[in-house]
Amino acid sequence: xxxxxxxxxxxxxxxxxxxxxxxxxxxxxxxxxVIGPSGSGKSTLFNLVSGLDRPTxxxxxxxxxxxxxxxxxxxxxxxxxxxxxxxxxxxxxALGLEAQGVRKKEARARADALFAxxxxxxxxxxxxxxxxxxxxxxxxxxxxxxxxxxxxLLDEPFGALDSLTRTEMQLWLAGMWQRHRxxxxxxxxxxxxxxLLADTVHVLSPRPxxxxxxxxxxxxxxxxxxxxxxxxxxxxxxxxxxxxxxxxAVGAA
Amino acid sequence: xxxxxxxxLLVLAVVVGGWQLYVTTxxxxxxxxxxxxxxxEQGWLNRRDLWDQTLPTLQxxxxxxxxxFAAAWLVAVVLDFSAAARxxxxxxxxxxxxIPVVAVAPLLIIWFxxxxxxxMLVVTLTTFFPLAANLAAGFAxxxxxxxxxxxxxxxxxxxxxxxxxxxxxxxxxxxxxRVSITYAVVGxxxxxxxxxxxxxxxxxxxQKSAFRTDxxxxxxxxxxxxxxxxxxxxxxxxxxxxxxxxxxRRS
Numbered sequence: 118x119x120x121x122x123x124x125x126x127x128x129x130x131x132x133x134x135x136x137x138x139x140x141x142x143x144x145x146x147x148x149x150x151v152i153g154p155s156g157s158g159k160s161t162l163f164n165l166v167s168g169l170d171r172p173t174x175x176x177x178x179x180x181x182x183x184x185x186x187x188x189x190x191x192x193x194x195x196x197x198x199x200x201x202x203x204x205x206x207x208x209x210x211a212l213g214l215e216a217q218g219v220r221k222k223e224a225r226a227r228a229d230a231l232f233a234x235x236x237x238x239x240x241x242x243x244x245x246x247x248x249x250x251x252x253x254x255x256x257x258x259x260x261x262x263x264x265x266x267x268x269x270l271l272d273e274p275f276g277a278l279d280s281l282t283r284t285e286m287q288l289w290l291a292g293m294w295q296r297h298r299x300x301x302x303x304x305x306x307x308x309x310x311x312x313l314l315a316d317t318v319h320v321l322s323p324r325p326x327x328x329x330x331x332x333x334x335x336x337x338x339x340x341x342x343x344x345x346x347x348x349x350x351x352x353x354x355x356x357x358x359x360x361x362x363x364x365x366a367v368g369a370a
Numbered sequence: 371x372x373x374x375x376x377x378x379l380l381v382l383a384v385v386v387g388g389w390q391l392y393v394t395t396x397x398x399x400x401x402x403x404x405x406x407x408x409x410x411e412q413g414w415l416n417r418r419d420l421w422d423q424t425l426p427t428l429q430x431x432x433x434x435x436x437x438x439f440a441a442a443w444l445v446a447v448v449l450d451f452s453a454a455a456r457x458x459x460x461x462x463x464x465x466x467x468x469i470p471v472v473a474v475a476p477l478l479i480i481w482f483x484x485x486x487x488x489x490m491l492v493v494t495l496t497t498f499f500p501l502a503a504n505l506a507a508g509f510a511x512x513x514x515x516x517x518x519x520x521x522x523x524x525x526x527x528x529x530x531x532x533x534x535x536x537x538x539x540x541x542x543x544x545x546x547x548r549v550s551i552t553y554a555v556v557g558x559x560x561x562x563x564x565x566x567x568x569x570x571x572x573x574x575x576x577q578k579s580a581f582r583t584d585x586x587x588x589x590x591x592x593x594x595x596x597x598x599x600x601x602x603x604x605x606x607x608x609x610x611x612x613x614x615x616x617x618x619r620r621s
Contacts, residue, residue: 167522186524193522195515203537203614216525216533246618264523 119178120145120300121166121268126175127325128161134325135161138175141319141328145267146298150311152357153321159304162326163272166302167193180267189217192266196273198257200245207232207241210260217264228263235259236289251282255289262299271303275310287313288342295339308361312353313340320360330360404584413588423573424592430486430558430569431596434493435551441494442501442546449502450509450535451527460506467499471557475564484567492561497550504546508539541615544608551604555597 123141127134135158143149153159164170165177168185177184179191192213200209207225210232214224232238235255245253254274261269274290275283287310294301294314305311311318312334320330335349344350386406392398393405400408413420445463448455471492478488512535520530562571570589577585609616 169518169522186522189524191522193519195519197513197515199513199516199519201516201534201537202618203540203612212533213523216520216523216529218524218529244614244617246614 119143120147120180121149121302122176122178122181123162123166124176124178126162126165126172126177128158128165128170128173129325136165136172137325137327139321139327143268143300143302143317145300147317148294148299148301148303148315150303150305150315150318151321152305152308152311152318152361153326154323154361155306157321157323158326159321160272163193163270163304166268167191167270189264190266191268191270192261192264193270194257194261194272194274196276198245198253200248200253200256202245204245205241206237206243206245206248206256209245210256210263213260213264228259231259231263234293249282250278251286251289254278254286258290258293262297267300269299269301271301273305273307274303276305276307283307283310290314291340308354308357309345311357312336312350313344318353318357320357329363330357332357332360401581401583404587409584409587409591412582412584413591416585416588420570420573420588420592423568423570423589424596426566426568427555427558427562427570427593428596430489430561431493431554431600433486434490434558435497435554437490438494438497438501438550438554442498442505445502446505446509449506450531463499463502471496471560475561478561479565484565488564489558489561489566489569492564493554493557496553496557496560500546500550500553501543502546504542504549505539508542509535511542512538540612544604544612547604547608548601551600552597554600555593559593 119142121141121143123139126136126139128136139162141149141151141162151159151162161170165172166179166184168177168188168191179188182188182190184191200206201212204212207229210228211221211224214227215221219227229241232241235258237252237255237259240248240252240256245256248256258271258274261271275286278286291314301314303311303314315334318332318334319328320332321327322329332353334353336344336347336353390406393403404412445459449460474495475488475492478491482488482491516534516538517530520534525533558569559571559574562569563575564571566572570593574586574589577583577589
């Protein structure tokens, strides 16, 4: 049984076809990246997988069950860190559990247990405004991971960071994934990010989006900064870029 | 705190000093314009009287404000939960602000007599709108992404309301609280003007009729001091309830 199966999913809003016959399989423990031109319906796909919205046709299955908010199988990390300024970092990371109805004390204890692993130890009682951009994203990921849901859905998690911090965070996430082997779906428009992190990169076409290419990243694990200069890295980047540009030409025609 | 306090105090000292100088050098009749020194002196001599009249005013202010506070929360929560209420109620709330309290206060006296209730209601009427409107605006300004996140986590409406909408509305709410608390004392004094047995409003009226201009000024000073004290209390409360605001400003 796959972790996530998106089966011939279409979604339209009125006359606007956003997704068409989209297929996406992610195995348990796999790191998948979804990359596509902007406006290609990535966030629509996100809403379907997280259960916030329903497909017009087709099925979205998480561990064999239809995706839904109530099933509690997908943990979603939005683009913005959405740390609340009125909560301490610890209380922010416990928020997801509290939202599911876990008692505050237990939620805090479970979140606190992960602080060292996420490099945030000592900042439990700080407020988000006192954290750096990278730390804020780590806290947002902690809030997502502590839910222990089978699938992690990351929506351009490092998109708002400066390029140096972004690279550091990507390397950090590669290391974290190596140890935890979460099932991850990463939506991004950063080719380099997708190659560094993912096992498989799914390339979307412009609207109505469908998967036009699946690229298996041939780089061995664990991956690190050295991989950026590997010949296969550049070759994979090139292949994804070609797929994206090829679809762009189709869209323009 | 102290650093932001001394400039207005300095300006006030200059104004009061100029006033004192003018009255003494020009020899103005004290029933027309008493000197600040005389106001202070007479106010001090009549401190028992003033204090006795301040207590009922303070009571009306606090009770009326408590009522306003409760009503504002109730209305703002209803407006937030029901789009129908928003469409049906909100325009009327705005329109209600065009009704002059000057006209309503005597009616309240006719309906409810000279007791506490009509004064409470005048205070409530003058302070309710800034509270309710700010609170409702605060709820509505909640980050939509944050609500989506909560929903994706399976939080129901009430839990999302409690975890996100209420705390994120707090800065707005306190902005409304600071505005309306300054209206509150004035509202109570005005209600007493319209008819009462005791209170600073009645005291003002009586001293004016007796040409005790100095005591009128003394009562006005007490009213102002009361408003400033309540304003200060809300600022203090905000610091206690929203400790993160100051940390945010500092970083």
